[in-house]
Amino acid sequence: MSFTENSTLEENKKSLNFIEAIIEKDLREGKNGGRIQTRFPPEPNGYLHIGHAKAVCLNFGIAEKYGGSCNLRFDDTNPVKEDVEYVDSIMEDIQWLGFQWKNVYYASDYFQQLWDFAVKLIKEGKAYIDEQSAEEIAKQKGTPTQPGINSPYRDRPAEESLELFHKMNSGEIPEGKMVLRAKIDMASPNMHLRDPIIYRIIHLPHHRTGTTWKAYPMYDFAHGQCDYFEGVTHSLCTLEFESHRPLYDWFIDQLADSDYRPRQIEFNRLNLTYTVMSKRKLLQLVQEKRVNGWDDPRLPTLCGLRRRGYTPESIRNFIDKIGYTKYEAIIDMSLLEHSIREDLNKKDIRVSAVLDPIKLILTNYPEGKVEAMTAINNPEDETMGTREVMFGRELWIERDDFMENPPKKYFRLTPGKEVRLKNAYIIKCTGCKKDENGNVVEVYAEYDPHTRSGMPEANRKVKGTIHWVSVSHCLDAEVRLYDRLFLVENPLEEKDKDLCELLNPHSLIVKKNCKMEMYLHDARPLDSFQFQRIGYFNVDPDSTKDHLIFNRTVALKDSWSKINKMKEVSKNG
Numbered sequence: 001m002s003f004t005e006n007s008t009l010e011e012n013k014k015s016l017n018f019i020e021a022i023i024e025k026d027l028r029e030g031k032n033g034g035r036i037q038t039r040f041p042p043e044p045n046g047y048l049h050i051g052h053a054k055a056v057c058l059n060f061g062i063a064e065k066y067g068g069s070c071n072l073r074f075d076d077t078n079p080v081k082e083d084v085e086y087v088d089s090i091m092e093d094i095q096w097l098g099f100q101w102k103n104v105y106y107a108s109d110y111f112q113q114l115w116d117f118a119v120k121l122i123k124e125g126k127a128y129i130d131e132q133s134a135e136e137i138a139k140q141k142g143t144p145t146q147p148g149i150n151s152p153y154r155d156r157p158a159e160e161s162l163e164l165f166h167k168m169n170s171g172e173i174p175e176g177k178m179v180l181r182a183k184i185d186m187a188s189p190n191m192h193l194r195d196p197i198i199y200r201i202i203h204l205p206h207h208r209t210g211t212t213w214k215a216y217p218m219y220d221f222a223h224g225q226c227d228y229f230e231g232v233t234h235s236l237c238t239l240e241f242e243s244h245r246p247l248y249d250w251f252i253d254q255l256a257d258s259d260y261r262p263r264q265i266e267f268n269r270l271n272l273t274y275t276v277m278s279k280r281k282l283l284q285l286v287q288e289k290r291v292n293g294w295d296d297p298r299l300p301t302l303c304g305l306r307r308r309g310y311t312p313e314s315i316r317n318f319i320d321k322i323g324y325t326k327y328e329a330i331i332d333m334s335l336l337e338h339s340i341r342e343d344l345n346k347k348d349i350r351v352s353a354v355l356d357p358i359k360l361i362l363t364n365y366p367e368g369k370v371e372a373m374t375a376i377n378n379p380e381d382e383t384m385g386t387r388e389v390m391f392g393r394e395l396w397i398e399r400d401d402f403m404e405n406p407p408k409k410y411f412r413l414t415p416g417k418e419v420r421l422k423n424a425y426i427i428k429c430t431g432c433k434k435d436e437n438g439n440v441v442e443v444y445a446e447y448d449p450h451t452r453s454g455m456p457e458a459n460r461k462v463k464g465t466i467h468w469v470s471v472s473h474c475l476d477a478e479v480r481l482y483d484r485l486f487l488v489e490n491p492l493e494e495k496d497k498d499l500c501e502l503l504n505p506h507s508l509i510v511k512k513n514c515k516m517e518m519y520l521h522d523a524r525p526l527d528s529f530q531f532q533r534i535g536y537f538n539v540d541p542d543s544t545k546d547h548l549i550f551n552r553t554v555a556l557k558d559s560w561s562k563i564n565k566m567k568e569v570s571k572n573g
Helices: 003-013 016-027 050-065 084-097 107-123 134-140 158-170 219-230 241-256 278-289 302-308 311-321 333-347 518-522 559-572
Strands: 037-040 069-074 102-107 127-130 179-183 198-203 216-217 234-236 263-267 350-353 356-362 373-378 386-391 394-398 417-419 425-434 441-448 474-482 509-518 528-531 535-539 548-555
Touching: 003 386, 016 234, 016 263, 037 050, 037 219, 037 234, 050 069, 050 084, 050 234, 050 302, 050 311, 069 107, 069 219, 084 302, 084 311, 102 107, 102 198, 107 158, 107 179, 107 198, 107 219, 107 241, 127 158, 127 394, 158 179, 158 198, 158 216, 158 356, 198 219, 216 219, 219 234, 219 241, 234 241, 234 535, 241 263, 302 548, 311 333, 333 528, 333 535, 333 548, 350 518, 386 518, 474 518, 509 518, 528 548
Parallel strands: 037 069, 069 102, 234 263, 350 528, 356 441, 474 548
Antiparallel strands: 127 179, 179 198, 198 216, 356 394, 373 386, 417 425, 425 441, 474 509, 528 535, 535 548
């Protein structure tokens, strides 16, 4: 199938986003010989989060859609913050999302080429060594409405700048003593063109090049040139780099020796309610031990989302739904939660788990009798089959599935009323037992032996159905109930408060001695299940056969939307 035919089919299925429209126009015009090459260029100074996933999906997705290639390039130009640990985690996260790069590159692969280009700029009178302090340089930059002031070193002879540039890299010059600046236009309305710094001194070993280099290129200098060296056709980046584009193009114009040019296109970042995407803020939370490491299931990091039970498909579907635009917005967390519910609903086996157990005794059920009940694994997919669940006289049920004096529309266990035990019998509550403090410790009921599935009265209508686990056939487990990390929708908007003041104190609730059906005995780390009537859970990596640990991925229903609606009603009422 030709590109044109394929493109028409795609347009029929779904309208193109603005980036795809640009790319299809470039292809029609034959730019870059019909090549499509993208790249994903993370700095290896932290873990990827769901915001990065948007860029991953775009760069790799564009390459896949148009028969091109996407490289992974680590922008490792700052040895102060970078580490091999981050390189490994980034690779793992990209592959987990379902993508594979064509080549792996590093900005450090191009240090010599970047150095040679800087030397060329110096020789052509387009770069100079500045010995002023960072404060002095910043002061001379001016403001968006006022032009900058030329550095006293701006007209330094090229030979002198060249000599000093070599000294910057030899180790003779202390950090902060001098920088190399591009000579562009101190009166430009674009601040980025006011003689930007392109090299600075860092006396720290680099994780790949060791002590070979002491002078390191700045991001704005390295980024576009690396794109050019690699043959990138479309350099896709977030909106904060829009104002950097003229500088990106200026450097490439000085370097290019043909018609080929990489084209920078900007798109909106992914911002989510009830969390933060800033690496600096996330690092703060980790270092202050407000969370349990980078893979804490409350964080928006991909390793945290994976540990919580999110699937690559749910994240990719979510990103596809929100799309790519030129407008910054904050996306409601509930949309991401909807994506994971939608995915797991189709995949997960339904099991019984009781998180706050109280004993239910069926007083008329024969002592010692055990029955095997048939449970459907997933009603959305009959190919997933059924399993057997053991049933007996004594069962565990949820504490809030019994009330002695219930309100209206309470359709669970209460004296004199009937409910259905999921996959078993209809029972009628007869009473309860309390301790000396008045707390209910046991619930009593009688079962109707004619209401088991397949029996004459099995279809008798009752309003409530509750889940259960057999006391004699169950497992103990720890359950971690994760919820939104912050109490407010946009923590960064709360300028008068410290970030930690906004943390949700109930973002993690740990429940011990929860009761699980025996089917979960062989559950392995990251296996996912739906706990009936409760939510979706997966097995934590810390879990063992002797100590099962489950993390809540998401509740069955979005309780936050309901709470917020009630708040709005009370505010306006």
